[in-house]
Amino acid sequence: MEWKDIxxxxxxxxxxxxxxxxxxxxxxxxxxxxMTIVEWVTKFILPWIVLYWAIRLIKSWESK
Numbered sequence: 001m002e003w004k005d006i007x008x009x010x011x012x013x014x015x016x017x018x019x020x021x022x023x024x025x026x027x028x029x030x031x032x033x034x035m036t037i038v039e040w041v042t043k044f045i046l047p048w049i050v051l052y053w054a055i056r057l058i059k060s061w062e063s064k
């Protein structure tokens with residue numbers, strides 16, 4: 001990624017963080033929800049993906 005894309009993304013997050021309370025949305029709740037989703041994905045989904053690719057790698061080594 002380019003630095004320009006990272007800066008635009010961070011600016012977008014900061015703008016959302018300060019404008020969401022004006023619409024009645026708690027930005028802290030959204031941040032905690034996103035952190036919970038990331039935690040859940042790394043605990044339950046990511047290991048299965050790694051296991052799948054590890055099995056594919058071992059099968060490709062066996063077929064050679």
